[in-house]
Amino acid sequence: MKPAILLIEDDPNITDFMEVVLDQQCYQLTVANTGMEALTAFQTTSIDLVLLDLGLPDIDGIDLLKILRKRMHLPIIIISARNNEAEKVKALDLGADDYVTKPFGTNELLARIRTALRHQKVQAETVSVVENNALKIDFDRQLVYKEGQEIHLTKNEYRILALMFRQIGKVVTYQTLMTEVWGPYSDDSQTLRVNMSNIRKKIEKDTLKPEYLITEIGVGYRLRDHRAE
Known part of the structure; x- marks a missing residue:
């Protein structure tokens, strides 16, 4: 249909x-x-x-x-x-x-x-494992892999990346990320930027030209959906 x-x-x-x-x-x-x-x-x-x-x-x-x-x-x-x-x-x-x-x-x-x-x-379908090109997340086990190798993330780094995977391809605003990860009264954008920078260092080949975590300036971030390409 x-x-x-x-x-x-x-x-x-x-x-x-x-x-x-x-x-x-x-x-x-x-x-x-x-x-x-x-x-x-x-x-x-x-x-x-x-x-x-x-x-x-x-x-x-x-x-x-x-x-x-x-x-x-x-x-x-x-x-x-x-x-x-x-x-x-x-x-x-x-x-x-x-x-x-x-x-x-x-x-x-x-x-x-x-x-x-x-x-x-x-x-x-409540899928437990999502693959996005060389990047994969297992929600049940709370693990992330890059090219088959486990990536070691902090608790908050995982929570950020898991949220981005659940909204893959969509723009997630700064406030949504801060609220979901640190609570409804959070406005610590600097901590969010630091965490995003650390995640990029772990998943991107070139942090200056990211393949996955794309910044939508002034709005938020988008996890690029390579499956739609």
Whole structure:
């Protein structure tokens, strides 16, 4: 069965283009031009993933994101011309799975869609071992391997990397990482940076050109999903 995507977008140039692209990739597309049309679509159509523009004519996309996230756990990818860091962080913290800035490359967006759908499937299957190119994590044993060799991590380094693996391919904000690892009142970004630096030294061939832990400047970090390439 084709994965079903709901595109919430009022620009006809984008909707027409996406209809062609997604059909070629064997996705089933439903288009909603307004927030109200989107809410109606959820009542009549089975949806696997949402592409959400923030500049809708009847409701702000951030407000619609809040509504959708309260009602469902489907992957939601923001596609928006709003490219300031604060807007991205806000959307991700409110539950968006990813954020793609317009104008976007077709291949990049398709890779983000594949990653989000795969992540949803992994969550449903509660997989205990995940392999990402030469990097592998065993959640049950709490062990990480690089090219078959165990990597020795501190407790917090493992917790950070495990969280990144569970959100593989997605941007995880600084605040989310600090909250999950050190508690809800943590704001020690320096400790997070030090831990990330130490993890990179252990898993990357070149820490200046990381293959796995990618910094999204001003927003957070992304564990690159090599499986989507």
